[in-house]
């Protein structure tokens with residue numbers, strides 16, 4: 180993090196939002212699940228979104244959107260980034276009066292496609308949480324773990340948020356206190372409209388999130404691992420895809436899935452030759468097939484051709500985890516051939532090892 184601003188506090192010690200600051204946040208696209216790692220495993224991809232936010236004296240909010248969502252997203256308080264920044268400030272103890280008095284100018288450069296299974300909503304939430312913390316003058320590198328907790332809490336599942344925050348390959352899990360027996364939609368999980376006491380700002384650093392729901396471990400990816408994606412024009416919201424999942428799964432399916440998820444961690448970090456067998460899943464893809472039959476068909480065709488293909492996130496993007504240049508070129512060719520009828524964008528996005536990047540500066 181690059182930062183030349185300090186936290187300012189009121190007479191009660193509460194963090195203050197002040198005019199005349201600016202922040203730039205870069206956040207990568209992500210692919211979650213990776214086959215057997217439903218709601219756990221994630222990979223940071225080598226491209227992403229950029230968000231700039233300025234605070235100003237005049238109250239109110241202005242939003243400029245370039246790229247993805249420029250013709251669909253709202254430009255007011257209901258914009259996901261604006262809502263999430265305000266929620267973050269509230270959770271970090273900034274008073275409503277202070278928040279209302281300071282104006283916001285947002286410029287979003289969006290490259291991650293929306294509703295395609297590459298973590299656009301997680302990227303928006305992560306960029307909002309880190310922008311909000313940066314504008315308060317907090318050291319977002321030092322506070323990365325607490326800010327991860329907040330963002331994962333807002334998103335409701337940690338598997339996209341973790342690689343967006345830390346980069347690389349991430350293995351996330353719910354802490355014991357969380358009841359994961361009922362699948363939740365993103366809206367339920369993000370607690371839209373509810374009061375939240377997720378984190379408290381105290382002293383120079385943030386306290387750990389009260390009852391932090393999720394944790395993660397980030398690992399470096401094997402040098403040969405090369406993602407290839409096929410992105411269709413159709414969209415599928417994550418909430419809709421989650422609503423297709425059963426509340427209970429068969430014990431044998433859970434056991435089979437656990438074996439492949441363990442193997443996948445070895446394949447991604449140590450020996451990519453195991454990727455094909457390591458990317459079988461029993462928990463989500465088959466239940467979602469009806470909502471994205473063409474993606475399911477592409478996964479089958481690519482696997483039949485020897486590519487470790489899975490549905491990326493909740494879909495409908497198809498991801499191949501290739502190993503080495505020759506295999507990646509072959510995977511690219513297979514995906515292009517099968518989708519030659521049109522309507523798909525097939526490319527190699529590369530990987531991101533750094534996660535979210537924040538620069539804060541004075542903007543008098």
Ligand SMILES: Nc1ncnc2c1ncn2[C@@H]1O[C@H](COP(=O)(O)OP(=O)(O)O)[C@@H](O)[C@H]1O
Nearest residue numbers: 259293294295296297298299300301303416417
């Ligand atoms: N950069 C962004 N700014 C504002 N809202 C966003 C942004 N990215 C995603 N969203 C919101 O999240 C929705 C997509 O979220 P979701 O259904 O979870 O799909 P994805 O797989 O792309 O994360 C979009 O339709 C939009 O409402």
Ligand SMILES: N[C@@H](CCOP(=O)(O)O)C(=O)O
Nearest residue numbers: 211218296297298417492493
């Ligand atoms: N584990 C989640 C992942 C959703 O990822 P997204 O990129 O589609 O938002 C799920 O499978 O629902």
